[in-house]
Amino acid sequence: MPANPASIEKTNDARPVGPQYKTQLRRKIRAVRRALSSFQQRHASLRLCARLARCPELKRARHIGIYWPMDGEIDPRPLLERFPNKRFYLPALPRPARATMTFLHWPGATLRYRNRYGIPEPVIGRSEARDPHKLDLVLLPLVAFDPSGARLGMGGGYYDRSFAFKRLRPGSKPQLLGIAHQLQCVERLPVESWDIPLTLVATDQRLYRCRHGG
Ligand SMILES: Nc1nc2c(c(=O)[nH]1)N(C=O)[C@@H](CNc1ccc(C(=O)N[C@@H](CCC(=O)O)C(=O)O)cc1)CN2
Numbered sequence: 001m002p003a004n005p006a007s008i009e010k011t012n013d014a015r016p017v018g019p020q021y022k023t024q025l026r027r028k029i030r031a032v033r034r035a036l037s038s039f040q041q042r043h044a045s046l047r048l049c050a051r052l053a054r055c056p057e058l059k060r061a062r063h064i065g066i067y068w069p070m071d072g073e074i075d076p077r078p079l080l081e082r083f084p085n086k087r088f089y090l091p092a093l094p095r096p097a098r099a100t101m102t103f104l105h106w107p108g109a110t111l112r113y114r115n116r117y118g119i120p121e122p123v124i125g126r127s128e129a130r131d132p133h134k135l136d137l138v139l140l141p142l143v144a145f146d147p148s149g150a151r152l153g154m155g156g157g158y159y160d161r162s163f164a165f166k167r168l169r170p171g172s173k174p175q176l177l178g179i180a181h182q183l184q185c186v187e188r189l190p191v192e193s194w195d196i197p198l199t200l201v202a203t204d205q206r207l208y209r210c211r212h213g214g
């Protein structure tokens with residue numbers, strides 16, 4: 001296994017700040033994650049999905065946001081076979097760009113359309129669309145997380161914008177479950193005013209119940 005990038009970071013009691021820090025951390029963790037072999041990826045994905053299958057929040061949920069992995073992200077797709085009676089939805093990039101994402105029902109069929117980042121998406125208008133607040137649980141991709149539930153994403157702000165309503169109604173649906181390789185855990189992440197905290201984080205090695213996540 002590669003070295004945990006968190007151990008390379010110098011951390012102290014204060015949260016690190018600044019866009020440059022976030023850019024460098026993104027670059028470093030994305031590179032380590034991309035370097036995982038396909039064997040390591042498969043092993044991590046199966047361990048994660050076994051852990052999620054025991055998680056009460058996932059067992060209870062019926063409408064679940066999932067994602068198509070890219071750039072070394074941990075793969076949640078084995079869940080579709082494990083839970084044939086649940087409904088899974090993939091995010092579609094918003095149009096216009098500053099709006100919120102729509103989640104489109106994805107029963108696991110091949111996807112032909114790719115968005116501007118090359119990520120496969122169902123086609124809007126052809127799959128059942130579900131608004132973010134009507135999902136029970138969302139599995140969020142991330143670049144880094146900390147045990148308090150702070151999340152660093154790819155930098156588009158798509159998930160923060162789509163779930164901003166949770167700030168007004170803490171504890172409201174959906175529960176936000178970040179999923180990642182354990183190597184994406186850092187001691188403390190910078191938190192921005194617009195960041196929406198995670199309820200839980202699951203990795204190939206652990207489940208974190210987060211202090212701040214509603
Ligand atoms: N699997 C997955 N799907 C997802 C996300 C994600 O993080 N992972 N997103 C989470 O928000 C949204 C897409 N956000 C993304 C934001 C930036 C880049 C990206 O590759 N940026 C390039 C610059 C490319 C460009 O601008 O053309 C880069 O940083 O290298 C990809 C996805 C929705 N779907």
Ligand SMILES: Nc1ncnc2c1ncn2[C@@H]1O[C@H](COP(=O)(O)OP(=O)(O)OP(=O)(O)O)[C@@H](O)[C@H]1O
Pocket residue numbers: 151152153154155156157158159160161164192194195
């Ligand atoms: N609720 C919001 N309303 C308006 N702009 C927002 C909101 N949330 C985030 N943004 C904007 O999105 C941009 C990117 O935010 P940030 O770097 O936190 O993204 P991220 O969480 O890493 O990305 P993603 O969620 O797409 O993975 C910021 O410039 C921020 O101003």
